Amino acid sequence: MNEILEARFVEQIDRLVLGIEPVDAQRRARIAHRIDVALDGVPVLPPGGSMDTGFDPDPVGLLPSLPRRDSGRHALVFTSGCKSRITARSFHPSRRVILFTPPVESPVTIRLFDASRRFVPRRIRYPIPADITVQAPPSRVRRPALFPGAAYAGGPTATGMRGRVTWKQSTVNEEPARWVRVEATINGQVVGRAHGDDRGEFLLMLESQAAGIGDLHSPLVAQVTVFGPPVPPPVVANDPLGDLPIEELLADPDVISPGERLPPHYAATANSTRAVAFELGVLLTHQQKFFFTV
Numbered sequence: 245m246n247e248i249l250e251a252r253f254v255e256q257i258d259r260l261v262l263g264i265e266p267v268d269a270q271r272r273a274r275i276a277h278r279i280d281v282a283l284d285g286v287p288v289l290p291p292g293g294s295m296d297t298g299f300d301p302d303p304v305g306l307l308p309s310l311p312r313r314d315s316g317r318h319a320l321v322f323t324s325g326c327k328s329r330i331t332a333r334s335f336h337p338s339r340r341v342i343l344f345t346p347p348v349e350s351p352v353t354i355r356l357f358d359a360s361r362r363f364v365p366r367r368i369r370y371p372i373p374a375d376i377t378v379q380a381p382p383s384r385v386r387r388p389a390l391f392p393g394a395a396y397a398g399g400p401t402a403t404g405m406r407g408r409v410t411w412k413q414s415t416v417n418e419e420p421a422r423w424v425r426v427e428a429t430i431n432g433q434v435v436g437r438a439h440g441d442d443r444g445e446f447l448l449m450l451e452s453q454a455a456g457i458g459d460l461h462s463p464l465v466a467q468v469t470v471f472g473p474p475v476p477p478p479v480v481a482n483d484p485l486g487d488l489p490i491e492e493l494l495a496d497p498d499v500i501s502p503g504e505r506l507p508p509h510y511a512a513t514a515n516s517t518r519a520v521a522f523e524l525g526v527l528l529t530h531q532q533k534f535f536f537t538v
Contacts, residue, residue, distance in 0.1 A: 260384055261372060262352055264310055264318040268363075269389035269437070269503055270396070270449055274316045275363070279390070281318040282307040284353035284367055284490070286483050299442070299484040303357050303365065310354065320352065350374070351492070355485055356388060362397065363390035364423075364439040364446075365485055368500060369492040383496050389503045391439035392447040398527065404449035405520060405528035409440055409470050410535045413515065420444025421472050421536055422479070423488050425506055428466040428520075430454060435466060437504060442484060446470075450522060463521035470516040470534045471506050513537050 266275045287305030310318035350372035357365045368388055392398065394406075409421040424440035426448050435454035440446040448468065455464055473489075480486025489507035493500040516534045 259322045260319060261322050262310070262320040262354075262370060263385040264320075264354065264356075265316065265385065265387045266318075266356060266363075267387045267389045267501075269391045270398075275390065276316060277360070277362070278312060279318075279363070280304045280355075280357045280359065281310040281312070282355055282357075283310070283320075284355045284369075286480075286486070299359075301482065301484065303355070303483070303485045307355075353490060355488075356390060357485065358390065358393065361393045361395040361441070364393045364441050365488060366390060366439075366503065367485060367488050367490045369490050371493060371495065383498075386493075386498065386501050388501045391437065391503060392449065393441055394443075394445055394447065396447055398447070398449060401525040402449050402527055403454070403464070403522050403524050404436065404447065405468075405522065405531055407438075407446050407448060407468070407470075407531055408533045409444045409446070409472070409516065410533055411476050412537065413535050419476060421470075421476070423472075425471040425510060426468065427471070428454075428468050430456075430464075430466050439503065440470075440472075449527075455524070462524040464524060465519055465521050468518060468520045468534075469512045470536075471510040471512050472516070472536055473507075473509055474511065 264281050266279045266281070267273065268275050282304050285307050287301065287303055287307050289301055289305050310320050312318050351369045352372055353367065353369040355365065355367045366388060370386055373384060398404070407426065409424050411419045411421055420442070421440065421444045422442050424444070424446065426438035426440065426446050427434050428436035428448060428450060436448050436450040438446040438448040450466065454466070455461060477487040491500045491507060499505055513536050516536055518534070520528070520531070522528065
């Protein structure tokens with residue numbers, strides 16, 4: 245417990261502004277390996293150019309990062325009692341980490357990014373309590389879910405599919421549909437969700453109870469629907485995540501962090517939905533692509 249000391253002492257008090265605990269949407273557990281969590285903005289490249297992140301340019305660069313604890317949690321901290329701004333090196337030598345911040349204006353927008361492509365990036369805007377000097381309420385800690393990406397390590401008995409989405413059906417000069425959302429339903433009930441990446445690819449895995457109660461039936465037919473914006477958003481030349489929708493939480497309860505709510509204006513078209521016959525314990529590949537008609 246903090247104790248405010250007399251003026252003759254030099255005291256530093258750290259208060260939590262925003263705590264982030266990235267969660268694996270498939271396993272519903274904390275993500276063990278390193279995820280980049282940074283304040284949103286146009287990334288500035290480190291000296292010497294971009295790092296090898298699988299994206300060009302680096303989507304985080306020197307954006308101020310929320311430091312990662314050994315527990316896998318990240319924290320944006322306000323430090324009182326300091327007279328200067330302090331920066332330090334993080335796990336990547338070129339990442340800039342916030343140890344001290346001036347008063348933070350609400351809301352705060354963050355970007356979550358996995359250089360290994362095991363998870364699809366997200367950009368989320370969270371409100372911050374007006375008074376951060378009081379004991380941190382639960383609303384100051386968020387658990388955003390990240391969905392499986394192309395390099396996700398799924399189990400050997402997972403039931404699902406790898407899919408691809410483009411704008412228009414033609415294979416000539418194909419334009420990937422970036423950052424789509426995918427739902428699989430059986431009898432109107434959602435049994436699986438996925439987020440698409442910048443290449444128009446997604447990894448959809450069905451929930452373990454998708455087959456219902458009783459004998460398991462294979463194939464298991466589900467309606468797969470892909471949602472996206474009405475037109476292709478412009479790709480920002482110097483920011484690979486610049487066209488990734490910002491999901492904004494206005495107030496609790498937190499319906500944004502789970503990643504189940506569609507971004508504004510996202511919708512499906514006649515050619516972005518169809519029935520898929522899933523084989524139990526098999527991850528389908530080389531499937532016919534989905535596409536949007538504009």
